[in-house]
Amino acid sequence: MENKTLTIIIERAENNYSAFIEGLGGIVASGRSVDEIKMNMVGAIDAFIEECKELGCEVPEELQGDYELCFKMDVKSLLDFYSGIFSKAGLERITGINQKQLWHYASGNRNPRPEQSVKLEKALHKLGEELLSISL
Structure with missing residues (x-):
């Protein structure tokens, strides 16, 4: 099975930068630097998956198995x-x-x-x- 690529969109917010996964709602992160956003996005994804498991919800297909994160900025x-x-x-x-x-x-x-x-x-x-x- 091939690794999936999730595109993370980084945009300017009021006092920092925010990020979301293109085509997959519910997971957001913010930070003052790209490194901080990357770290926070990984944490947000992990927390989302853990919450899905705790609540008995299905983990979205995009987050099952291996995937890579690709960061994109306008x-x-x-x-x-x-x-x-x-x-x-x-x-x-x-x-x-x-x-x-x-x-x-x-x-x-x-x-x-x-x-x-x-x-x-x-x-x-x-x-x-x-x-x-x-x-x-």
């Missing part, structure tokens, strides 16, 4: 989350997306076209790979 939330790390000028240099567009995406005034989201994602992944290849 562009607005990502730009907000990393605003203290990435400047719009720096993002423009690595993505080729002009700063004015990035400001629109960050403010939520405009959602990026899917191609722009992919362009941003690829540029950030490339930067991450470059950083991982460096030793100090």
Whole structure:
């Protein structure tokens, strides 16, 4: 049997970030960092499964057996989350997306076209790979 992948959607909330499982209601988590959200989501899933067992409810099929968690963030939330790390000028240099567009995406005034989201994602992944290849 193949591992299932559960997509966890992370969104900006009022004072932190919240997360939920795409297509599966009832399990939410929050946190101030991605690591905290990941840890809290694992705890929320474990608590949900335990509660199902205690109450004699059926555990949803998605949570039976092995599964992987894939975390996904919308562009607005990502730009907000990393605003203290990435400047719009720096993002423009690595993505080729002009700063004015990035400001629109960050403010939520405009959602990026899917191609722009992919362009941003690829540029950030490339930067991450470059950083991982460096030793100090």
